[in-house]
Structure formats: C-alpha cells, structure tokens
Amino acid sequence: xxxxxxxxxxxxxxxxxxxxxxxxxxxxxxxxxxxxxxxxxxxxxxxxxxxxxxxxxxxxxxxxxxxxxxxxxxxxxxxxxxxxxxxxxxxxxxxxxxxxxxxxxxxxxxxxxxxxxxxxxxxxxxxxxxxxxxxxxxxxxxxxxxxxxxxxxxxxxxxxxxxxxxxxxxxxxxxxxxxxxxxxxxxxxxxxxxxxxxxxxxxxxxxxxxxxxxxxxxxxxxxxxxxxxxxxxxxxxxxxxxxxxxxxxxxxxxxxxxxxxxxxxxxxxxxxxxxxxxxxxxxxxxxxxxxxxxxxxxxxxxxxxxxxxxxxxxxxxxxxxxxxxxxxxxxxxxxxxxxxxxxxxxxxxxxxxxxxxxxxxxxxxxxxxxxxxxxxxxxxxxxxxxxxxxxxxxxxxxxxx
Ligand SMILES: [Zn+2]
Numbered sequence: 001x002x003x004x005x006x007x008x009x010x011x012x013x014x015x016x017x018x019x020x021x022x023x024x025x026x027x028x029x030x031x032x033x034x035x036x037x038x039x040x041x042x043x044x045x046x047x048x049x050x051x052x053x054x055x056x057x058x059x060x061x062x063x064x065x066x067x068x069x070x071x072x073x074x075x076x077x078x079x080x081x082x083x084x085x086x087x088x089x090x091x092x093x094x095x096x097x098x099x100x101x102x103x104x105x106x107x108x109x110x111x112x113x114x115x116x117x118x119x120x121x122x123x124x125x126x127x128x129x130x131x132x133x134x135x136x137x138x139x140x141x142x143x144x145x146x147x148x149x150x151x152x153x154x155x156x157x158x159x160x161x162x163x164x165x166x167x168x169x170x171x172x173x174x175x176x177x178x179x180x181x182x183x184x185x186x187x188x189x190x191x192x193x194x195x196x197x198x199x200x201x202x203x204x205x206x207x208x209x210x211x212x213x214x215x216x217x218x219x220x221x222x223x224x225x226x227x228x229x230x231x232x233x234x235x236x237x238x239x240x241x242x243x244x245x246x247x248x249x250x251x252x253x254x255x256x257x258x259x260x261x262x263x264x265x266x267x268x269x270x271x272x273x274x275x276x277x278x279x280x281x282x283x284x285x286x287x288x289x290x291x292x293x294x295x296x297x298x299x300x301x302x303x304x305x306x307x308x309x310x311x312x313x314x315x316x317x318x319x320x321x322x323x324x325x326x327x328x329x330x331x332x333x334x335x336x337x338x339x340x341x342x343x344x345x346x347x348x349x350x351x352x353x354x355x356x357x358x359x360x361x362x363x364x365x366x367x368x369x370x371x372x373x374x375x376x377x378x379x380x381x382x383x384x385x386x387x388x389x390x391x392x393x394x395x396x397x398x399x400x401x
Contacts, residue, residue, distance in 0.1 A: 007053025012343040012357035025364040028390045061107025061365035062320045063345025066307025069097040098133025101317035107365035109134040113142030113179045115153035120174035137176040144181040148197040160205035167209040182219045183226030194222030203233035231257045242290040260307040261294045263326035268314040298331040305344040321380035364390040
C-alpha cells in the first residue's frame with residue numbers, strides 16, 4: 001500500500017485542482033482519496049509506504065497517442081535507417097525510447113506504426129515486465145498505398161479489397177488498432193500540399209473491417225481533402241490535420257473525430273538546424289497553417305488528444321509535456337491542456353474506464369510533479385514520481401526510499 005500525502009490533486013474531472021488530499025493506492029488501483037488530516041494513519045494503513053506530496057501536484061499519467069519508439073529521432077534520417085539495420089538492433093532502441101517516455105510520466109502510449117510488428121513485440125515485453133515502458137497499444141505496420149508515405153516500414157495496399165486484407169493481417173499479427181496513411185507528408189514533398197493518398201471509400205473500407213474486428217482507426221491526414229475523407233470515413237482520430245480549413249474541421253466536429261495535432265513536430269521543425277532555404281520557407285508556411293488549423297479546432301470544441309510523433313527527427317519520447325504546453329499555446333486553458341494529455345487520450349484509446357482520471361477504483365497510473373502546473377505548465381517536466389499500475393516506476397527524488 002502506498003499513500004501520497006498532503007498533495008494538490010488534478011483529478012481530470014474537476015475544472016481545477018484541490019487539496020491537500022491523501023491518495024491511497026493498494027495493489028494496482030487507487031482505493032481512496034480524502035482530505036488530508038494531521039494525526040496517526042487510519043486503521044489498516046499503519047504499514048503503508050508514505051510519500052510526501054506537499055508542494056507537489058498529482059495527476060493521471062500521460063497518454064501519448066502518437067509515438068514511433070523504434071525510430072531514432074536523433075539520426076540524420078531515422079526512417080531510412082530502418083532499411084539498413086537489423087530489427088534486433090531497432091527493437092533495443094525502441095525499448096530505450098519506451099523507458100524514457102515512462103520516466104517522463106507517459107504511462108500509456110499508442111503506436112502510430114512500426115516495421116515488422118516491432119511494436120507488438122515491444123508491447124508484450126513491457127506487459128510481461130521484461131523491459132520498462134508505458135502500457136503500449138500496437139498498430140503493427142501502417143497501411144499505406146504502394147509508394148505512399150511511410151511505405152518503407154508500412155504495409156502497402158491498394159483498393160478496398162487489399163486494404164481489408166491488410167487490416168485482417170495486422171489484427172491477426174497482434175495489432176490493437178489500425179493506422180492508415182491517408183495523405184502524403186506535407187513537409188517532405190516539394191510543395192506544401194499533403195495531398196490525399198487514399199479515397200474516402202478506401203478509408204471507409206478500413207474502418208468497417210476494423211470495426212468488425214473491434215479495432216479503432218487512426219489516420220495520418222495533412223491536406224484538407226484527406227482530413228475530410230478520413231473524418232467522413234469514420235476514423236477515431238485524425239493525426240496532424242496541418243492544412244485543414246474550417247469547413248473540414250466542422251466535418252470533424254460533426255463526426256465526433258478526435259484531433260491529435262502533433263504540435264511539437266512543427267515546434268521542433270521550425271528551429272531544426274541544417275535545413276535548405278527551400279525547406280525553411282516551406283516550414284514557415286506550414287507552421288502558420290498548422291497553427292490556424294489547431295486554433296480553429298480548439299475554438300470549435302473538437303476533442304484534442306496529445307501525441308508527440310516521437311521518432312520524427314528531433315521529437316523525443318519525453319516531449320509529451322511539451323505537447324501539452326503547445327496545446328495551451330494554441331488556445332486550451334491549462335486544465336484542458338492537461339486533460340488533452342490524460343483523459344482525452346484515455347477516451348480515444350477506449351481505456352477511460354481504467355485510466356485517465358484520478359478516482360477511487362481506477363488503475364494507479366499516476367504522475368507526481370513539483371509545484372503547480374496550472375500556474376506554469378513547465379512544471380509538468382519536473383517529475384517527482386511515476387507510479388504504474390500501483391508500482392513505483394520512477395523515483396528520481398528518492399521519495400519512496
Ligand atoms: Zn507519425
């Protein structure tokens with residue numbers, strides 16, 4: 001049993017923080033939350049491990065809805081590296097990235113595509129306790145058209161029949177959800193376009209077959225038409241939506257699509273060294289349009305969930321707190337930015353009954369940070385303790401020693 005005492009609590013339900021409270025964890029779960037009162041511990045808690053939460057804030061562990069742990073964000077071209085190194089080497093890096101994410105407070109993560117089912121292997125190794133990392137939901141290889149974005153490590157499929165078969169193959173091989181690449185990558189092309197690579201009918205065929213297999217679909221979509229196709233086709237989330245205009249965002253709103261804007265990619269790439277003048281120019285346009293799209297989405301009340309897209313050049317598994325701050329910078333109130341990083345992700349992944357809020361009965365995936373993040377979201381990077389399934393996963397201050 002663990003009791004985190006005298007702590008300020010952001011439970012993800014209330015519109016602010018409260019406290020000081022004591023949060024009691026027994027086994028995997030939170031069993032009680034009560035106002036702190038001085039005095040001896042209540043009956044049954046005499047032998048509990050007590051952690052001093054004063055001056056600190058407790059919240060639900062982060063959910064990173066878009067990660068690529070096998071890709072090396074520090075390599076010159078991490079995506080190309082795939083073809084050159086053996087999978088055994090890649091999986092070791094993936095394990096290191098997952099461990100780094102957990103230390104930064106990410107207790108749940110959704111893979112956005114990996115080569116050769118490496119995320120399935122990593123998920124199972126983490127679940128078995130062989131290597132530390134967030135509870136991972138695996139996609140397997142992303143579905144992409146022949147020669148489409150990410151084909152080097154995706155599963156190429158063209159037309160509804162092949163896409164349906166690809167969904168079945170991924171699920172057979174262990175995928176928890178399906179990732180589709182519905183457009184090109186705007187930044188990697190020679191014009192800022194993000195042109196659609198799948199038709200609405202193709203994405204709809206993927207969604208239908210995934211639903212039959214009780215799986216949700218996430219869609220990489222950057223150009224306006226591609227975002228609209230994906231939303232109309234019924235995907236659970238659109239990733240990026242860099243170039244979506246207001247009419248398309250209204251379609252997302254109507255369809256109940258969650259937006260995972262991956263703002264940190266644009267943030268990092270805006271200052272990435274070593275770019276050609278042409279790339280600098282295109283990134284400037286993209287940054288402006290991406291800001292407009294996300295700010296509109298937030299104004300319109302489209303549900304936002306955080307995803308780092310870590311693995312992309314310069315974007316690290318530790319960047320989830322930065323993504324939350326970026327969401328605030330695009331118009332979310334601090335409390336809603338924290339919800340985007342916790343409960344909204346849990347909802348998107350279908351795990352809201354288990355995680356995402358701090359309540360009695362929920363799984364004790366918890367993050368303790370210094371100070372008050374509602375006053376300064378940078379506090380989310382000052383991790384004091386990470387609990388995963390009720391066990392201490394990271395204790396950089398020696399609070400549980
Ligand atoms: Zn991605």
